[in-house]
Amino acid sequence: MDITAQGLNRATLARQLLLERESLGVEDAVRRVVALQAQQPASPYIxxxxxxxxxxPAGLDAAVTGHRTVKATLMRLTLHTVHAEDYRTFREAMEPTLRGSRLGDSRFTASGLTADDAGVLVGDLLRYADLPRTAAEIGGWLAQRLGAPMEPGAQRMLRQYAPLWHARTGGPWSFETRPSYVAAGTLPVLADPDVAAGGLQCLIRRYLEGFGPASVxxxxxxxLVQRxxxxxxxxxxxxxxEQLEGPDGTVLYDVPGAPRPAGDTPAPPRLMAMWDSILLAYADRGRVIPPAYRKHVTRVNGDVLPTLLVDGYVAGVWRPVDGGIEATAFHPLSGRAWAGLAAEARSLVAFLAARDPKVYGRYGHWWAKGLPGAETRLLPGD
Structure with a gap:
């Protein structure tokens, strides 16, 4: 069975609830989309x-507070919000990657501790973190436990390896830039290759449910797992x-019965969050980002800017400014597309008003450095 590039795009949008907004509870929605990028506190909300x-947004606040959705270092060694019931198997799937990259990092090995030492230390740390602990508190505990301070870089590697959830700290989006940590409520089995293999099989099925069809x-x-x-x-x-053949002949896999809408299914405009998962979930990012635009969206340090999605593909970037949303299109857009984006902007401005009207303001330097664009418009918030 063959599938076109446009068909792949629409399959992603359908599974990621981007062909139409759906009436779902927060926890069910997070389970459906598998994982939400969460490096920036506002992004899961947007x-x-x-x-x-x-x-x-209070629904996500409550899910986070009740640990029904959790924020932790998982796929691609970055922060994700996932359903609590998915956390254990996802973390087990990621164990070899996290163990090698965090405990094998020179910042950790410089501490003189081995991976086996870390295993013992993590067990004690999880008992200490039965209540939320700040990084400073964990650092103080480590110094007492080891008899000497641990370098900040080594502490960070250990925290990212340990099965810790980010605890709610307040702020407009439940989390602030200075995190607090608590032991995961459902602890994964670590350093067991068989458990990790089973976890990866589960993660692959879940990934295909939310992002398939997809290649190895x-x-x-x-x-970010070895091929x-x-x-x-x-x-x-x-x-x-199921196996399909992609537009370039690549073998793609999928779960039976998953949505695969026709390639000409209408796709409404959207103002996507920074680091939205659909921009990062594929080796071939052309599924959503035209190749010519990738360097404009994913900056040299890894920042992934908030994007305009038009007809299912990235067409530009946006940011809040006084009076509304500034939208920069990378190519000329139709009047209908601009009208759809304007409606989304009015809704987004209202959504942000009570929490963070200038969301992502710290990333304004990318605009100051200049971005290519066919047209920039102010989309009013009222």
């Missing part, structure tokens, strides 16, 4: 605003999956 009808390279990119591990995991569950 991601859900894009996907749900009548989304109330896409799966490896989504998780050999992904191939082995796909092979173990191959009988449960």
């Amino acid at each position: 991601a859900l605003w894009n996907r749900l009808s009548g989304f109330d 390279a896409d799966m490896a990119q989504f998780a 050999a591990r992904v191939k082995a995991a796909v092979g173990a569950v191959a009988e449960e999956l």
